[in-house]
Amino acid sequence: MVLSCYRPVGFERLAELMGHPDLPRDPRFDTMEKRVKNNRELTKLIEAWLKKFKKVGDAVAFLQSYRIMAAPVLSVTEIIEEDPQVKAREMLKEIEHRTLGPVKFLNTPLRFQNSDASVDGPPPAFIGEHTDEILSSVLKLGDEEIRQLRARGIVS
Numbered sequence: 001m002v003l004s005c006y007r008p009v010g011f012e013r014l015a016e017l018m019g020h021p022d023l024p025r026d027p028r029f030d031t032m033e034k035r036v037k038n039n040r041e042l043t044k045l046i047e048a049w050l051k052k053f054k055k056v057g058d059a060v061a062f063l064q065s066y067r068i069m070a071a072p073v074l075s076v077t078e079i080i081e082e083d084p085q086v087k088a089r090e091m092l093k094e095i096e097h098r099t100l101g102p103v104k105f106l107n108t109p110l111r112f113q114n115s116d117a118s119v120d121g122p123p124p125a126f127i128g129e130h131t132d133e134i135l136s137s138v139l140k141l142g143d144e145e146i147r148q149l150r151a152r153g154i155v156s
Contacts, residue, residue, distance in 0.1 A: 001056050003046065004069040006032060014068055018049040080104075131155050 005011040008024065015023035023029055023045075028038045035042055053059040056072050063070035079086060086092065090107055097103045135141045135155065149155045 001050075001060055001070055001072050003063065008032075010068055011035070013066055014046075014063075017063075017066060017068075018046070020045070128156050 003014075005014050011029075012021075012024045015021055027034070029035045029042055050059050053062065060070045060072055074083070080092060089109075089111070091109065092104045093107045094102050094104050132146055135146050135149070136143075141149075146155070
């Protein structure tokens, strides 16, 4: 989990909850600079206190209920599968790929009024999939010229 008490009132509240109300007056921790400098010692104290919680989510909920910034650190898989915001914003879209079948793609995070911006549509092209089309329509090459380029390994 991540825990942040950068304001004195937050650190005082945390110290009180931990049963160490004197911690904010401890010369090792009485300023933000000192807390950063003595981070290892402070982290040990906080981690020892956090062991009383059975789950990270319990600790996070408890701290948040006292207006202390805390959040679980999630893996990419956990975010994709569990985060309600990912679902609500439809951040993953399933697209039918020609050879792979259904594949999930990251949807555009940008949302505009009166716009249907999305990853919906054809899946990404295969390397070289449109080579002949580009060579003939854009460069105006004939079939024989394209065949020669392929034979020489210039295009594939």
